[in-house]
Amino acid sequence: MFIEPSLSGGSRRGWIEVVCGSMFSGKTEELIRRLKRAKIANLEVEIYKPLLDTRYDLENIVSHDENKVVSTPIESSQQILLLAQEADVIGIDEAQFFDPELPNVCETLALRGIRVIVAGLDMDYQARPFGPIPQLLARAEYITKLHAICVKCGNIANYSFRKSGDDNTFLLGEKDLYEPRCRHCYYNEK
Numbered sequence: 001m002f003i004e005p006s007l008s009g010g011s012r013r014g015w016i017e018v019v020c021g022s023m024f025s026g027k028t029e030e031l032i033r034r035l036k037r038a039k040i041a042n043l044e045v046e047i048y049k050p051l052l053d054t055r056y057d058l059e060n061i062v063s064h065d066e067n068k069v070v071s072t073p074i075e076s077s078q079q080i081l082l083l084a085q086e087a088d089v090i091g092i093d094e095a096q097f098f099d100p101e102l103p104n105v106c107e108t109l110a111l112r113g114i115r116v117i118v119a120g121l122d123m124d125y126q127a128r129p130f131g132p133i134p135q136l137l138a139r140a141e142y143i144t145k146l147h148a149i150c151v152k153c154g155n156i157a158n159y160s161f162r163k164s165g166d167d168n169t170f171l172l173g174e175k176d177l178y179e180p181r182c183r184h185c186y187y188n189e190k
């Protein structure tokens with residue numbers, strides 16, 4: 001389990017953490033867990049998600065098991081720089097949907113002394129690197145890659161298989177459209 005470094009002490013330094021993996025791997029649950037612990041430590045926590053992620057709830061970030069915390073939906077990553085004036089810790093969910101400026105925004109926040117925790121899909125349904133996540137992985141101090149359970153064979157899953165729908169990279173959905181699969185089941189049963 002991730003042990004949070006401390007933000008307290010003489011000169012406060014920020015950093016970037018990325019939590020990535022396939023759908024259903026527990027990214028949102030892990031993000032919520034880290035943010036709840038930061039709140040317990042009396043740190044000022046702010047949470048952002050892309051406005052287009054309206055899958056479960058317009059304002060909360062919600063896990064597949066319906067754990068939730070209040071968040072601010074935003075259109076562009078630059079808005080975080082304006083909104084997050086008081087934050088000690090910033091959480092960003094569904095980061096794969098954000099624009100290419102997100103890694104620079106996270107660097108700026110970390111340089112301001114903020115702990116930035118980003119959760120998102122590392123690969124899209126075609127196993128291509130997804131949006132700004134690869135850049136963030138390159139720049140982050142801490143990376144956690146989580147795995148779901150392959151619905152076909154029970155091994156660990158790191159691919160998100162799209163069962164139906166169109167060819168757009170962005171297509172909101174849940175178990176209706178996607179299932180987590182291991183490498184073998186993703187490539188051999190496509």
Ligand SMILES: Nc1ncnc2c1ncn2[C@@H]1O[C@H](COP(=O)(O)OP(=O)(O)O)[C@@H](O)[C@H]1O
Pocket residue numbers: 021022023024025026027028029030062063064065147148149150151180
């Ligand atoms: N095939 C699966 N493998 C693992 N967890 C699953 C699976 N199907 C449903 N879940 C549920 O999804 C939860 C993780 O949800 P969530 O944190 O929202 O994941 P993510 O944000 O990575 O999509 C798990 O705790 C588990 O209860």
Ligand SMILES: Cc1cn([C@H]2C[C@H](O)[C@@H](COP(=O)(O)O)O2)c(=O)[nH]c1=O
Pocket residue numbers: 022023024027028055120121123124125126160169170171172173174178
């Ligand atoms: C693989 C893939 C997923 N999406 C969408 C589907 C969901 O709405 C989110 C991922 O949510 P989760 O919290 O990680 O379960 O992303 C997409 O638009 N395109 C894809 O290729």
Ligand SMILES: [Zn+2]
Pocket residue numbers: 150151152153154155181182183184185186
């Ligand atoms: Zn499998």
